[in-house]
Amino acid sequence: MQSFNAIIAASALLLATVSSSPIQVRSTCGSAPAGTSSEQPLSQPTGITTALACQAQCDANASCQSFVFGLVSNVDECMLYSVAAASVPAQSSSNVIVYDKACSSVPAVVPTTSNPTGAATGSSSSSGTGSSTGSGSSTGSGSSTGSGSNTGSSSNTGSGSNAGSNGGN
Numbered sequence: 259m260q261s262f263n264a265i266i267a268a269s270a271l272l273l274a275t276v277s278s279s280p281i282q283v284r285s286t287c288g289s290a291p292a293g294t295s296s297e298q299p300l301s302q303p304t305g306i307t308t309a310l311a312c313q314a315q316c317d318a319n320a321s322c323q324s325f326v327f328g329l330v331s332n333v334d335e336c337m338l339y340s341v342a343a344a345s346v347p348a349q350s351s352s353n354v355i356v357y358d359k360a361c362s363s364v365p366a367v368v369p370t371t372s373n374p375t376g377a378a379t380g381s382s383s384s385s386g387t388g389s390s391t392g393s394g395s396s397t398g399s400g401s402s403t404g405s406g407s408n409t410g411s412s413s414n415t416g417s418g419s420n421a422g423s424n425g426g427n
Contacts, residue, residue: 286343287361288377290352291326293345299326299337309357309376310366312336316359327376328354329369 300322303315309327316322316338324343327336330351339346343356353374357364369376 285358285360286324287357287363288355288365288375289343291343291346291349291354291356293341293347295341295345295347297339297341297345297347300340301338303336303338306336307334307368308366309355309364312338313357313359313361313364322359324356324358326354326356327369329371329374329376330354332371334369 300319301315303312306312306315306327309325312325312327315336316325319338321340322338323341324339324346325337326339326346326349327334328351329335330353335351335354337354343358346356353369355375355377365376367373367376367378
């Protein structure tokens with residue numbers, strides 16, 4: 259019975275410790291706004307042509323916690339919000355994405371009709387073991403079969419260059 263009481267006491271202590279800790283919220287960096295609030299933008303700066311420039315506007319505003327950027331009806335849109343990106347309401351256009359102010363990988367690409375958010379930075383495509391497939395992601399990673407022979411020999415069927423970011427790979 260004494261060990262049962264010790265387990266209950268330890269469990270209560272653990273629960274009290276966990277429940278008093280602040281919850282860590284992950285940053286939202288480059289996804290479609292999906293919040294359900296009716297929050298209105300703090301401001302909508304004009305002449306902003308990249309998500310990185312929109313982030314700079316957010317950084318300059320002490321009330322700004324997140325921003326929305328994209329090409330809507332052939333016009334660059336930058337909207338600053340006083341709430342976290344996860345709380346920014348869904349937008350009428352699917353051509354915009356939301357970022358928390360603290361995001362570190364915000365694109366500096368001017369959006370186009372084929373890349374309305376400026377998020378796609380490369381689309382080179384290649385195949386074979388050890389080669390990359392779009393956006394720098396790796397397929398096969400240089401695996402070999404047989405006694406040391408390499409299949410695919412890292413041949414590139416794309417343009418020969420990869421302008422995409424490796425996304426941490």
